[in-house]
Amino acid sequence: MENGVKEEGENAASMPKVDPGQPPQLTWQRKLDSNVKVPTGFTLSFQEFRHLAHIGFRLYRYSKQEEAKGKVPVFNVFRKHHITSDQGIPLGGIGAGSIGRSYRGEFQRFKLFHGICDDAPVLANQFSVFVSRPNGEKFSSVLCPRSPGVPKKNTDSGIESWDWNLKGENCTYHALFPRAWTVYDGEPDPELRIVCRQISPFIPHNYKESSFPASVFTFTLSNSGQTCADVTLLFTWANSVAGDSGLSGHHFNSKTMTKDGVHGLTLHHRTANGRPPVTFAIAAEETADVHVSECPCFLLSGNSKGITAKDMWNEIKKHGSFDHLDNDKTSPSEPGSSIGAAIAASLTIPSGSTRSVTFSLAWDCPEVKFFEKVYHRRYTKFYGTLGDSAARIARDAILEHAKWECEIEAWQRPILEDKRFPEWYPITLFNELYYLNAGGTIWTDGSPPMQSLATIRERKFSLDTPRSDNKNIFCADDENDTANGILGRMTSTLEQIHTPASSDTALGTRLLENGEENIGQFLYLEGAEYVMYNTYDVHFYSSFALVMLFPKLELSIQRDFAAAVMMHDPGTMKIMSDGKWVARKFLGAVPHDIGLDDPWFEINSYNLFNSSRWKDLNSKFVLQVYRDFVATGDKTFARAVWPSVYIAMAYMEQFDKDGDGMIENEGFPDQTYDAWSANGVSAYCGGLWVAALQAASALANDVGDHASASYFWVRYQKAKAVYDSLWNGSYFNYDNSDGSSSTSIQADQLAGQWYARACGLLPIADEAKVKKALTKIYDFNVLKVKGGMCGAMNGMQPDGRIDMSGLQAREIWPGVTYGLAASMIQEEMVDMAFQTAAGVYEVAWSEDGLGYSFQTPESWNNNDEYRSLCYMRPLTIWAMQWALTKPKLSRQEIKHEISDRDSSYLEQHAAFSKVASLLKLPKEEASKGFLKVVYDFTIGRVLW
Secondary structure (H helix, E strand, O other): OEOOEOOOOOOHHHOOOOOOOOOOOOOEEEEOOOOOOOOOEOOOOHHHHHHHHHHHHHHHHHHHHHHHOOOOOOEOOOOOOOOOOOEOOOEOOOOEOEEEEEOOOOEEEEEEEOOEEEOOOOOOOEEEEEEEOOOOOEEEEEOOOOOOOOOOOOOOOOHHHOOOOOOOOOEEEEEEOOEEEEEEEOOOOOOEEEEEEEEOOOOOOOOOHHHOOEEEEEEEEEEOOOOOEEEEEEEEEEOOOOOOHHHOOOOEEEEOOOEOOEEEEEEEEOOOOOOOOEEEEEEEEOOOOOEEEEEEEEEEEOOOOOOEHHHHHHHHHHHOOOOOOOOOOOOOOOOOOEEEEEEEEEEEEOOOOEEEEEEEEEEEOOEEEEOOEEEEEOOHHHHOOOOOOHHHHHHHHHHHHHHHHHHHHHHHHHHHOOOOOOOHHHHHHHHHHHHHHHOOOEEEOOOOOEEOHHHOOOOOOOOOOOHHHHHHHHOOOOOOHHHHHHHHHHHHHHHHHHHHHHOOOOOHHHHOOOOOOOOOOEEOEOEOOEOOEOOHHHHHHHHHHHHHHOHHHHHHHHHHHHHHHOOOEEEEEEOOOOOOEEEEEOOOOOOOOOOOOOOOOOOOOOOOOOHHHOOOHHHHHHHHHHHHHHHHOOHHHHHHHHHHHHHHHHHHHHHOOOOOOOOOEEOOOOOOOOOOOOEEOEHHHHHHHHHHHHHHHHHHHHOOOHHHHHHHHHHHHHHHHHHHOOEOOOOEOOEOOOOOOOOOEEOOOOHHHHHHHHOOOOOOOOHHHHHHHHHHHHHHHHOOOHHHOOOOEOEEOOOOOEOOOOOOOOEEOHHHHHHHHHHHHHOOOHHHHHHHHHHHHHHHHOOOOOOOOOOOOOEEEOOOOEEOOOEOHHHHHHHHHHHHHOOOOOOOOOOOOOOOOOHHHHHHHHHHHHHHHHOOOOOOOOOOOHHHHHHHHHHHHHHO
8 A cells, every 4th residue: 555545466464563562653742741722712803793793693593493403503603612632543443433532541522423522521431550569569540640520539439539640741642543652651650661552443445344433452561670560451431422421320231251362341321312322342352461350330420339439449459350349240320320340451560571451442333313214334234233242343353453553554654654754744644534533424334224114104014024034034043133134124115115205315325336336325524513414615625535545435425416416405494694595405506515414315404605506516526526536447436427517517507697618706605715705707616617627528538428528628728718817927816806805815726726637637727827826825825924834824915914804814724725735746846835734733733733633623813713623624635645646547638629619519508508507596585684684683582
């Protein structure tokens, strides 16, 4: 595997075994006692507040209404978030839920359910160590500095009674996603070095193990003392999904059967509020050197009977194991009480020797619930859908994680050893991938959803089958086969009932041909505060990570959007910017997102503006489809989505107001910069349109539609000439409207050029102009802002001042900065590219930065204020790797001998125009004035 691209014939088994106790040379590092700056949220200027107040009023009311219905608001900006700067590598693979872990060692940021994130740590979830030496020396401590959330009294029976002795001054955390190492160098025992290596199965081009909800923790213990050391490592876990969920009662824990030397405990959590149940498993491997013992249940809080957290802790301090504990029988927890489980690994380490201990954590939450639909996660294809597989997943993780590590090493080593790169680059490249785990990611098994009987209404059906089929279900040896058989029959029957309805959805699996692999469907959120799945204008940037590392998932997303282009949904939604009601989705429009409450069925959750009038989405669809085709060479995919590409292009014809071949913006934020308006021809949307025309021509040629290929080529030439009219001698103007921002120097003005070159297409502007514009952006947007050490400012005025005309004009977007750097690399301006992108590292990832590590926001401004932490777009750093790698692209060189006067062109234009005329949007009514908005809001508050 080179630079993230898998090479044929590679075999991870041939890789040398990796030492889990030795962190790589290049890692992101923090001392456990570091005091990093806590991020500060953005504030609006008076002008911005006045301009955006009406949207804020409606958003606030909308958010409260959604919360009253038990729903998550699309823009979750009014909820108070638990903001810290101590994030680290999260746990688990892709799409099965995520559990965060701070560099201090706390387990936090639980994202196990759709749209729900509980940021605060569950403090009972800890690793701890107990050391005893023959000379009477004893040491014990939780392997995490004491959190402010732990009461300082130690007289009670909860976790406050544990030994929170770790200072952290000699302890260092190393991160290189998906692995992390915590080195406890002489804490708590000065003569014992402990290294905890954490690994999760994020393995490029692996579509099985990468879906597993598991992590493995290998402790390497080195005794430098003159005496042997008796050591016990303790892993404790609360029966909780964060917050106060552990107090709801009726949860229970149990031992699992020991197999292959792996001991385990399961914690069965009966989730409240209609969310799916979850089972956790913690496990440890017993070897010739390591003895494992368990405490299936202890009381964390409340008045229930049983051993307390204090009793459990003292048992280990006294005996070094749970062998003397008679606690095999457990009962469900009572409401108001919370319980946990503990597993201990004990060993003796001779003087001058090193030993290792391996633990694992897994969880089984097989269902994802949207509206009245239930989907199953990808990993259930390998472990079943009954929710009883946590122990097996935990065991398999312990037995197989060495193979994971070899494959991860094979992927990462060439990049880490590439001397072309500054040290910060490969570290940040890998660590930005945290978002594919922690971005609210859901990966389904690809099956249509199971729907409840309530959705069937009056339709008759029966699960009955011929008697010969029943034999296979009711005469099974495995106790779970009956349930699986019935579930399978229900799924099949309900699929048949709902098939007609499914044809009106964005389920891209319908575009698969018979025998073509169904890899499942993939969702991830725009951000922690902007809660929409697969936000497409942002995925345009971040998708380079998926197409390089998990291309089958990237194609799955594109199939969904291809299906969505063909949808028309006349159901109405209220737009926050003007209070109008508009159709949710128009035929031919690329949706802003794939939905939130009911993805694939109710798309376009975005409601700030009418995204059916956006000018970037359709172009971005065409460009991404073409890039993904040339990256994978998958002609079956190209043929399946080509009709959607054609209709997406035809839809945009209505936005060419003067017939010159170029689309025009309409004076409101009608693109990804949705707080920065453009009017007329703009560098951003215009450049994307030019590139999309060329991509459409190339794709048409590849699928055999040569007439359309020639047609779009002529259109490309015409639009390119109009785009060139924005050139002012130094850069491309923001737009041609003569407005306040028209001459702004936009960092993203060459987005179309960036994508065209990334796809192997021709440049959309003269090479000399492109390089001159990039130099101008570097000199102004980068170097004139804090000495060039904070990324590229979105908008700069020609006199060197920041463009203050809009909220987003005065912001730095790390994702856009990475994309700009990728464009520079493609134009062979490599040094400039790394100097540009280094500013993102300095602000987001360096120890002197703003505390954004593992939660890179959408933006920050000149006042060091962020907007929207934990955001999708910074994955664009993989576009830099794409540009540096220069992957082989599957494309044909074509020549078109045609002009706009040829009869063949005129015939195609007539047909294209006819399609376009049928896709025109209805005329919109005039928007309400500001005073009317305030009046409506006030009356609404009174009546609410």
